[in-house]
Amino acid sequence: METTLAQRPNGAEEPQASALAGKYLAFALGQEEYGLPVLKVREIIKVMDITQVPQVAAHVRGVINLRGKVIPIIDLRLKFGFPAQDYTERTCIIVVDVSLSGSKVMMGIVVDSVSEVLNIAGADIDDAPDFGGRTKTDYILALAKVKGTVKILLDLDRVLGSDAPPASDRVF
Amino acid sequence: MVPEAPVHDEELVAYLADPELSGMFVTDAVDHLGTIEAVLLKLDAAPGDSKLLNDLFRPFHTVKGNAGVLGFTSIQDLAHKVETLLDLARSGDHALGAAEIDVVLRAVDLLLLMTQDLAARAAGQPAVNVADRRRSLTEAIDALIAAGPSPPDGPNPGPAPMEPPPALDAPRGDDAAPLTMRSGDGHSTVKVSTQKLDSLVDLVGELVIAQSILAEDPIVLRSADDRLNRQLAHVKRIASELQRHTMSMRMVPIRQTFQKMARHVRDLSRKSGKPIDLVLVGEETELDRKVVEHITDPLMHMIRNTVDHGIEAAAGRAAAGKPATSRLRLSAFHQAGYIVIEIDDDGAGLDTEKILEKAVAMGLVAEGEVLAPADIHQLIFRPGFSTKDEVTELSGRGVGMDVVRRNVEALRGAIDVRTVRGQGTTFTLRLPLTLATVDGLVVSVGGERFVIPTFAIRESLRPAAEQIHSVRGSSCLIQIRERLIPILHLGETFSIANARPTGADATIVVLEDGGRSLAVVVDALLGKQEVVIKGLGEMFTGVRGVAGGAILGDGRIGLILDTGGLMGLIDRTALGTAA
Numbered sequence: 001m002e003t004t005l006a007q008r009p010n011g012a013e014e015p016q017a018s019a020l021a022g023k024y025l026a027f028a029l030g031q032e033e034y035g036l037p038v039l040k041v042r043e044i045i046k047v048m049d050i051t052q053v054p055q056v057a058a059h060v061r062g063v064i065n066l067r068g069k070v071i072p073i074i075d076l077r078l079k080f081g082f083p084a085q086d087y088t089e090r091t092c093i094i095v096v097d098v099s100l101s102g103s104k105v106m107m108g109i110v111v112d113s114v115s116e117v118l119n120i121a122g123a124d125i126d127d128a129p130d131f132g133g134r135t136k137t138d139y140i141l142a143l144a145k146v147k148g149t150v151k152i153l154l155d156l157d158r159v160l161g162s163d164a165p166p167a168s169d170r171v172f
Numbered sequence: 173m174v175p176e177a178p179v180h181d182e183e184l185v186a187y188l189a190d191p192e193l194s195g196m197f198v199t200d201a202v203d204h205l206g207t208i209e210a211v212l213l214k215l216d217a218a219p220g221d222s223k224l225l226n227d228l229f230r231p232f233h234t235v236k237g238n239a240g241v242l243g244f245t246s247i248q249d250l251a252h253k254v255e256t257l258l259d260l261a262r263s264g265d266h267a268l269g270a271a272e273i274d275v276v277l278r279a280v281d282l283l284l285l286m287t288q289d290l291a292a293r294a295a296g297q298p299a300v301n302v303a304d305r306r307r308s309l310t311e312a313i314d315a316l317i318a319a320g321p322s323p324p325d326g327p328n329p330g331p332a333p334m335e336p337p338p339a340l341d342a343p344r345g346d347d348a349a350p351l352t353m354r355s356g357d358g359h360s361t362v363k364v365s366t367q368k369l370d371s372l373v374d375l376v377g378e379l380v381i382a383q384s385i386l387a388e389d390p391i392v393l394r395s396a397d398d399r400l401n402r403q404l405a406h407v408k409r410i411a412s413e414l415q416r417h418t419m420s421m422r423m424v425p426i427r428q429t430f431q432k433m434a435r436h437v438r439d440l441s442r443k444s445g446k447p448i449d450l451v452l453v454g455e456e457t458e459l460d461r462k463v464v465e466h467i468t469d470p471l472m473h474m475i476r477n478t479v480d481h482g483i484e485a486a487a488g489r490a491a492a493g494k495p496a497t498s499r500l501r502l503s504a505f506h507q508a509g510y511i512v513i514e515i516d517d518d519g520a521g522l523d524t525e526k527i528l529e530k531a532v533a534m535g536l537v538a539e540g541e542v543l544a545p546a547d548i549h550q551l552i553f554r555p556g557f558s559t560k561d562e563v564t565e566l567s568g569r570g571v572g573m574d575v576v577r578r579n580v581e582a583l584r585g586a587i588d589v590r591t592v593r594g595q596g597t598t599f600t601l602r603l604p605l606t607l608a609t610v611d612g613l614v615v616s617v618g619g620e621r622f623v624i625p626t627f628a629i630r631e632s633l634r635p636a637a638e639q640i641h642s643v644r645g646s647s648c649l650i651q652i653r654e655r656l657i658p659i660l661h662l663g664e665t666f667s668i669a670n671a672r673p674t675g676a677d678a679t680i681v682v683l684e685d686g687g688r689s690l691a692v693v694v695d696a697l698l699g700k701q702e703v704v705i706k707g708l709g710e711m712f713t714g715v716r717g718v719a720g721g722a723i724l725g726d727g728r729i730g731l732i733l734d735t736g737g738l739m740g741l742i743d744r745t746a747l748g749t750a751a
Binding site: 049054071 | 381708
């Protein structure tokens, strides 16, 4: 491979950009384009009625019934600090599998629109840059150059992992 | 733990040689040992019954045979020893008296421990050293056999068995195939893992919901097509029948739990020296397997309390003119979607004055306060309450009835006590038949709907303006028949847009939990419905006042309210305003 990347100082375990080559589901939030590994995606559904749950952060929109399973819904706009926006025809819920503290959990993430599945080659993938201390980047897997634009490839486990509270001792 | 003798390592090797078959042996042996215990207790009451003896012999023989085939020598040897004693009894050469039954019961306990230890060791857990217990038991059995044919207190040896039990003559290989169980009434049964059963129940629940969503689809509702409607009705019938059957698969008779209690009573009776005649009623009453798992401990606790506190010692009974043997009745029956379990004794009854005295001393009740006897009796469910002055081996450590109450309430059940001084006490447990569903009242608040479990609801009303009292401008209390009850506005508490304010024509549902009340303001009552309870998942474990989610008829989720949690929210708000 041509694109041998410099190792991060602390990161023997960090995935090599070339190992990240593969299929990604591309979606948009505002003007920004993102990508999710397709292997994490279970399905894409239209926005349906979401049941609010009290006492949670604003970006946790609530729960929906997906064929008998109760799954939490995260609004990625709010999670990333974008201004809230009414849901439109193009708004989608991407149902994903996330690993939270070792166990696999199904979740839905609300995005502005879903565009396509991209096949991204290792050569087009760049390591996540260091934006300095002000921007948290640990949930960015890498950046990918596709047809003149840059897609931000997300590490979903890290994006959503912080929403799970520590295990508690409730009965139900 | 002390390391085990090398012979046990061989058993571990034998176990690991065929873990699947060995695992089946363990489940099977545990079953058989349970049966043996139950038969022993019956035999205790009807000594010399030859049919019971045969019932005892057969499972013992199976356990022994299977252990032998798989190479679990220590289990085989102990079972063989007991079998020798039982064989003598069966041929009428040695009557089974109380001493013999005691020893055999202890052997059953030990065999159970050894069997489970085998599985635990295979899973990498440290071994339990039972060598001493095994030795002393073997010696005890030998001593009994050596002591001769008829023990002094033994009744006449029973007649010889009418026919040899069929399983006895079967070759050992047949006994060693533990896949199917033979049950008494000729029905064959299959063991299924509970996980498979649970996912089946889940799927059927989804099917029923999917079917009702389909039936409520606008296109279907508008359609006047007879054939379509007929077919939909047909699907609905099948789906609900299917649901009924799958739910019933999770139901088990309470018999096993009762048998555990029978053993418990026998042990307690021996230990305390109080002769007890235990009556079991309604052993075949069915309830959800999950409920069964959770009621065993509370029942054990209550029975221990009854034997220790409720039933008088010999002198007390004689003085009260009661027979020396006390009567303890354990009964179970269904009542309006609940299972009711009663523990009823003919003992001394609760000492109302002593309870009150203690409650005053503990500061639970103000000095000079007048309480109805029934209210005083409820005090025994308060934390840390015990009237027994000295701590006994059986109970009376001050943790007890409040733990029982909490366990029962965690199962969405209720506990009550009735007592008559000098005549006895009855504890009544009321438990839902299943933990999978709950009867609820569906209410709306803003655009959201909530399910309030029916058991928590005391009443619902539209209050008059003068019933509502404000503190610092916000409605805080409602007066209902001389009682002031705190108000919780669900829309405000849960930040729901467009909820109606607390006004004179507000709809209020009064909830009760652990003796406290709460008036919840909602927009409207939509109707009663039985819902399937679903957990909301890890993400929402910190949410207070919500017990889970229910999928409503239109496929949307309604949150199920948790009364205790809502009361906690009120406390928090109260603290907030005070600070």
